[in-house]
Amino acid sequence: MSGTSLDGIDVAITTLEPSGAFQFIAAQTFPFPEQLHQKLQLLITDQHCNLQDLGEIDIALGQLIGKSINQLLNTHQLSSNDIEAIGSHGQTLFHSPSGEFPFSLQIGDANVIAEITGITTVADFRQRDIATGGQGAPLVPAFHQALFSAENEERVIVNIGGISNITLLPASSNKAVIGFDTGPGNALLDYWTTLHLGKAYDENGQWAKSGKCNESLLSIFLNEPYFEQAIPKSTGRELFNKAWLDNKLTEYAKKPDPADVQATLVELTALSIAEDIENYTTSNGNVFICGGGAHNDFLLDRIQSLLKNKKVSTTDDLGLHPDWVEACAFAWLAHRSINQQTGNLTSVTGAKHPVILGAIYQ
Numbered sequence: 439m440s441g442t443s444l445d446g447i448d449v450a451i452t453t454l455e456p457s458g459a460f461q462f463i464a465a466q467t468f469p470f471p472e473q474l475h476q477k478l479q480l481l482i483t484d485q486h487c488n489l490q491d492l493g494e495i496d497i498a499l500g501q502l503i504g505k506s507i508n509q510l511l512n513t514h515q516l517s518s519n520d521i522e523a524i525g526s527h528g529q530t531l532f533h534s535p536s537g538e539f540p541f542s543l544q545i546g547d548a549n550v551i552a553e554i555t556g557i558t559t560v561a562d563f564r565q566r567d568i569a570t571g572g573q574g575a576p577l578v579p580a581f582h583q584a585l586f587s588a589e590n591e592e593r594v595i596v597n598i599g600g601i602s603n604i605t606l607l608p609a610s611s612n613k614a615v616i617g618f619d620t621g622p623g624n625a626l627l628d629y630w631t632t633l634h635l636g637k638a639y640d641e642n643g644q645w646a647k648s649g650k651c652n653e654s655l656l657s658i659f660l661n662e663p664y665f666e667q668a669i670p671k672s673t674g675r676e677l678f679n680k681a682w683l684d685n686k687l688t689e690y691a692k693k694p695d696p697a698d699v700q701a702t703l704v705e706l707t708a709l710s711i712a713e714d715i716e717n718y719t720t721s722n723g724n725v726f727i728c729g730g731g732a733h734n735d736f737l738l739d740r741i742q743s744l745l746k747n748k749k750v751s752t753t754d755d756l757g758l759h760p761d762w763v764e765a766c767a768f769a770w771l772a773h774r775s776i777n778q779q780t781g782n783l784t785s786v787t788g789a790k791h792p793v794i795l796g797a798i799y800q
């Protein structure tokens with residue numbers, strides 16, 4: 439898995455029994471080499487490139503994913519024979535699930551991954567759901583349901599990657615799971631931190647904590663149609679990016695202190711998540727955070743203080759470290775695919791019917 443934050447490739451090894459029993463074995467994040475990181479960053483932000491570059495980056499990323507998997511197997515003295523399949527999400531370049539020709543574009547050629555590892559690889563998870571009228575996202579809620587749901591307890595799983603998505607797991611299995619992208623996660627926080635501090639991210643939210651939320655700026659940030667859009671919905675860095683923030687700051691007209699902007703962005707992330715949780719939950723159930731945002735203490739504090747009736751913790755409390763939930767979800771989805779089981783939740787993606795996700799590269 440490598441998400442919109444472009445922080446690296448998360449590789450997780452799990453066991454999955456036909457009964458559905460899941461066990462985490464090991465995981466590691468493999469950062470992108472500087473050159474590839476720059477190229478991907480440029481592709482995603484500039485959104486244009488020459489076709490030879492695009493073809494080459496697709497292969498370069500496939501090679502890196504394949505080698506990363508082999509390295510993790512080596513570290514844990516496992517061989518390709520020990521592994522039934524790989525689920526590879528790839529790197530999203532563009533996500534456009536609405537309109538006449540909806541699509542979601544991921545790269546990291548799975549032919550190359552299968553060849554380098556000698557392991558059957560499942561990839562292209564989002565396309566079939568989109569073909570049947572769905573958003574193609576988020577796909578992790580089905581895994582959240584399988585692993586984290588509990589009878590008699592309403593639970594909310596919040597994945598804070600570059601973008602944030604929530605899964606609302608009802609207490610009763612008769613009720614449908616709700617899941618959607620709430621809006622920005624770390625993407626805007628990372629961009630602003632890199633611009634002003636030259637760092638990849640604001641460690642534990644310390645810089646944001648040193649600033650003060652600017653209420654006028656916050657209301658400009660919140661004046662974004664995506665927040666009001668009905669579900670099912672999904673978004674990406676096509677919307678919440680440098681241009682989005684620059685436009686909003688231009689609207690504000692004054693020049694706010696950079697630390698105050700960071701504090702306001704944290705409030706935007708926390709508020710958009712908390713309001714959606716309040717709107718879609720009924721009880722005082724618990725909230726479990728995963729994704730890199732789970733390390734941002736200040737962000738978690740803000741979410742907790744906005745959700746007074748709920749306890750906010752991380753998926754560590756449910757037995758799976760927050761860094762590895764999404765990668766494990768794609769192992770789980772691959773397992774579904776090779777066993778010819780459907781992987782999308784129509785109540786989440788809006789697809790017309792459940793489908794077997796992914797293409798299998800033997």
Ligand SMILES: Nc1ncnc2c1ncn2[C@@H]1O[C@H](COP(=O)(O)OP(=O)(O)O)[C@@H](O)[C@H]1O
Binds near residue numbers: 599601628641730735
């Ligand atoms: N200690 C930390 N403090 C604050 N933010 C962190 C910390 N560790 C990771 N992050 C954030 O998490 C992001 C990576 O999260 P991840 O879940 O991998 O996102 P994605 O799925 O988009 O790749 C980083 O870009 C960073 O913003």
Ligand SMILES: [Mg+2]
Binds near residue numbers: 444448
């Ligand atoms: Mg990541």
